[in-house]
Amino acid sequence: MSLSWRTRPGRPTTVAVTSGITSRARRMNAHTSSYADSPYFDWHSRAYVAASGASDRVNLGSIQTLPITTAAGLCIAIPASLFHSYFTDQVDRFVVEMDRNKIDTVKEELKKSGISVVRAGEDRLIESVSVVLVGHVLDSDLGDTIDRIDTTGYAEVMDLSLSMTGINEPSSAYLKIRATGKAEIQKALSILREVGKEKQLLVIEPIEMEAI
Amino acid sequence: MRDVKVSLVGYGIVGHGVVDALSRKKAMLRDMGLNLRLVSVTDHTGTVLAEDGVDASKILGERTLENVATSGMKGKEAISAIDSELVIEVTPTNIVHGQPGLGHMEAALSSGKHVVTSNKGPLVVSYSHLKKLAEDNGVMLKFEATVGGTMPLISxxxxxxxxxxxxxxxxxxxxxxxxxxxxxxxxxxxxxxxxxxxxxxxxxxxxxxxxxxxxxxxxxxxxxxxxxxxxxxxxxxxxxxxxxxxxxxxxxxxxxxxxxxxxxxxxxxxxxxxxxxxxxxxxxxxxxxxxxxxxxxxxxxxxxxxxGAGSIETASAILTDVISIYRTKKIDAIF
Structure with missing residues (x-):
């Protein structure tokens, strides 16, 4: 589920989220000494400086008050702080995802703040995964294998490459599956695993990219 | 100088590598304050015993110990009878029942000897039991060489x-x-x-x-x-x-x-x-x-x-484990 909105109609360009924060942070260039020894502070400030291309340390201003202690915290803090104050003068347009049942409430709140929502409720296939199938991929009804993914409503096979050898020899297929989110990718993969068992296909999944 | 009597059980590819590595590194180990004396080498044909340390040059050319064995002792019997404080167990691995390595390790640990091994079988079959046996007897069980050969992972x-x-x-x-x-x-x-x-x-x-x-x-x-x-x-x-x-x-x-x-x-x-x-x-x-x-x-x-494999490479991981046992016990205090 996705939602995007626009703040200042007529603005010519889309401002990236990071550049919005950076310019804001730069403007707020306040004292940093009490935070300078903190590895978290250092880490964050470096991240922002890198985005802006500046070499000096910058302060996070009001973001400091948010519970930014981890990268996950940062992920929450950036859109939250943008939403709260920067939105009106820094960011032209960006997209967020949320549960379907929260969208109406958020739309109402945004409208009250003078923000117009330009598109809401559109499912987007934002995650993708590559899989290789080996075995009698065609003889075991490749169309059906693809349908099992496509009919889920949350995942689709977007790319398909086949490599065929002689009759009775195992063939191979490369599939790129797109889905609405990470959880949906996992669901699609587990469907494919089941299909693999059923049709005696070797399903070669990608390594989970924990940090590689 | 800390004098350590070592027994080697298993004389296949890795066993040969261990004899070779211990012999090559003797001087370096002495500099570290460790005098590792390989007092016995045992395989399925018998045992070579040498109180002053087995002469590597005499046995490295032999595929098995059949022609050079000085005693007919094998396996657990040799482990219990020979006076040593550390056993290197490198017999062939069996992932189903863990034998003969499992029996060897149990015998060594329960008689208060440290065990260093490259043998996966006993650890796959009976890790927690062996770990407890080591703890109960106040000795160490080290197995860096079981995973990834010489690639450092467990340590x-x-x-x-x-x-x-x-x-x-x-x-x-x-x-x-x-x-x-x-x-x-x-x-x-x-x-x-x-x-x-x-x-x-x-x-x-x-x-x-x-x-x-x-x-x-x-x-x-x-x-x-x-x-x-x-x-x-x-x-x-x-x-x-x-x-x-x-x-x-x-x-x-x-x-x-x-x-x-x-x-x-x-x-x-x-x-x-x-x-x-x-x-x-x-x-x-x-x-x-x-x-x-x-x-x-x-x-x-x-x-x-x-x-991940190889004779001398696996022996290197074993040697690291052997040294680490005495380093863990604060090598300074041993002098």
């Missing part, structure tokens, strides 16, 4: 990364499979051809099923899970798929899309399966190399790579 996690929480380890733990997959990719040859090439080069066994069916990798996954993740799992808990179903066409297709296919063991997921690894990823190593990505909370991802 790296237990000591160097000790302040980190480890969320997972993924890697290539079998050099034979990696060699076969590498050759299939490079030459576009079918699995059977790559296998016979590996067999000709001595990289694969005459019966390759232990390697290519993923059994060996799964054994290593069990050892890592039990020792580093405090899990209590058995071989049967691992979901294993080998490499026999991988075709050169699949490898080529994956490569065109930016991936290599590698046999990846995953802890704590407890899986062993052919997996797509992005080309250029640090764990996508080629040939007989092993690799492991260790995911930590503080240090990010640490990747190691190294030779």
């Amino acid at each position: 790296l996690v237990e000591r160097t990364l000790v302040g980190n929480c480890i969320s997972g380890i993924q890697g290539i733990f079998n050099g034979t499979c990696n060699y076969i997959l590498t050759r299939m990719t490079e030459e576009g040859i079918p699995y059977t051809h790559a296998l016979s090439e590996a067999q000709d080069l001595g990289i694969a066994e005459a019966d390759p099923s232990y390697d290519v069916e993923g059994v060996d990798t799964a054994g290593k996954v069990v050892i890592l899970a039990n020792s580093l993740f405090n899990m209590d799992v058995k071989y049967s808990d691992v979901d294993v798929t080998g490499i026999t179903g991988v075709t050169p066409e699949a490898l080529a297709l994956a490569q065109r899309k930016g991936y290599a296919i590698k046999l990846i063991g995953d802890v704590p997921a407890l899986t062993v399966r052919p997996t797509l690894v992005p080309l250029g990823s640090p764990i996508a190593v080629s040939g007989t190399l092993n690799s492991a990505a260790i995911y930590t909370d503080l240090s990010g991802t640490i990747t190691v790579t190294g030779l």
